[in-house]
Amino acid sequence: MKSFNYKTATSTKEAIKLFSGRSAFLAGGMTLLPAIKLRLAAYSDLINIKKIKGLSGIRASSKSLKIGSAITHAAVASSKEVIKSIPSLALLADGIGDPQVRNRGTIGGSIANNDPAADYPAACLALNATIHTNKRKIPADKFFKGMFETDLKKGELIEAIEFEVPEKSSYTKFPNPASRYAIVGVYIAKLKKEIRVAVTGVESCVFRCKKIEKALTDNFSESSIDNINISSNGFNSDIHASAEYRAHIIKVMAKKAVSTC
Numbered sequence: 001m002k003s004f005n006y007k008t009a010t011s012t013k014e015a016i017k018l019f020s021g022r023s024a025f026l027a028g029g030m031t032l033l034p035a036i037k038l039r040l041a042a043y044s045d046l047i048n049i050k051k052i053k054g055l056s057g058i059r060a061s062s063k064s065l066k067i068g069s070a071i072t073h074a075a076v077a078s079s080k081e082v083i084k085s086i087p088s089l090a091l092l093a094d095g096i097g098d099p100q101v102r103n104r105g106t107i108g109g110s111i112a113n114n115d116p117a118a119d120y121p122a123a124c125l126a127l128n129a130t131i132h133t134n135k136r137k138i139p140a141d142k143f144f145k146g147m148f149e150t151d152l153k154k155g156e157l158i159e160a161i162e163f164e165v166p167e168k169s170s171y172t173k174f175p176n177p178a179s180r181y182a183i184v185g186v187y188i189a190k191l192k193k194e195i196r197v198a199v200t201g202v203e204s205c206v207f208r209c210k211k212i213e214k215a216l217t218d219n220f221s222e223s224s225i226d227n228i229n230i231s232s233n234g235f236n237s238d239i240h241a242s243a244e245y246r247a248h249i250i251k252v253m254a255k256k257a258v259s260t261c
């Protein structure tokens with residue numbers, strides 16, 4: 001592992017001031033530290049952001065749920081506010097990795113990393129989330145750009161993620177039995193004005209499945225998914241699942257999500 005300077009910020013302002021061209025913000029370190037250890041990434045400075053109080057609140061209203069970026073998956077899973085306002089989000093957090101990962105990994109780190117098989121990006125798209133950074137508010141539809149790529153600029157810090165509270169919602173995933181990352185994950189949300197369906201684990205980046213959204217808008221039932229043809233074109237194919245298998249599992253997960261909404 002290459003050497004680096006380790007700094008701790010106690011405010012967003014300080015974190016931004018400490019950031020230089022070759023820095024990285026350090027949240028749970030669940031992805032960043034292995035990447036450095038494996039020499040996939042190298043930084044001169046790691047800036048610990050977990051001591052920033054402003055990044056650790058959870059606020060719920062009747063319309064939205066705002067979660068600070070440094071909140072761990074375990075805290076989301078056990079939060080009374082999250083369980084009451086968007087129970088499917090608490091369940092999603094509870095299904096991430098293992099207890100060690102859930103107690104270190106953060107929601108902000110997860111979406112900044114934008115792993116193609118991560119769970120939270122699907123929640124952000126389906127629940128029409130807004131990503132609050134130190135500079136701006138980014139709609140989830142514009143945030144996730146590609147494999148491990150987001151709309152964040154260098155040195156831009158995610159402060160919170162604000163989810164729309166749905167009328168009903170559910171997330172189901174077919175997990176990798178070792179890591180629990182999604183081989184296929186489908187998040188369905190019935191919002192006030194629209195139905196959104198987000199799929200993770202299947203392409204290089206999370207995406208909305210417009211075909212299922214349309215079918216469920218016409219008729220919100222499991223059977224309306226039966227006749228949809230999901231093309232496996234461009235889908236991931238690896239030792240865990242072929243592209244065709246993933247296409248099949250999307251429908252299975254979507255039906256399960258509808259039935260548990």
Ligand SMILES: Cc1cc2nc3c(=O)[nH]c(=O)nc-3n(C[C@H](O)[C@H](O)[C@H](O)COP(=O)(O)OP(=O)(O)OC[C@H]3O[C@@H](n4cnc5c(N)ncnc54)[C@H](O)[C@@H]3O)c2cc1C
Nearest residue numbers: 027028029030031032097105106108109118119158180181
């Ligand atoms: C064994 C294992 C199993 C896992 N299983 C799953 C799973 O089932 N599902 C799943 O979704 N995930 C899974 N993960 C990923 C994990 O849940 C973490 O969310 C993820 O690794 C990153 O979060 P972190 O807080 O550790 O971020 P870090 O590793 O600290 O940072 C990751 C990246 O995000 C940047 N960053 C962090 N916070 C911010 C911020 N506030 N603003 C801007 N940039 C920021 C960092 O600079 C870095 O580039 C797994 C990880 C491991 C190691």
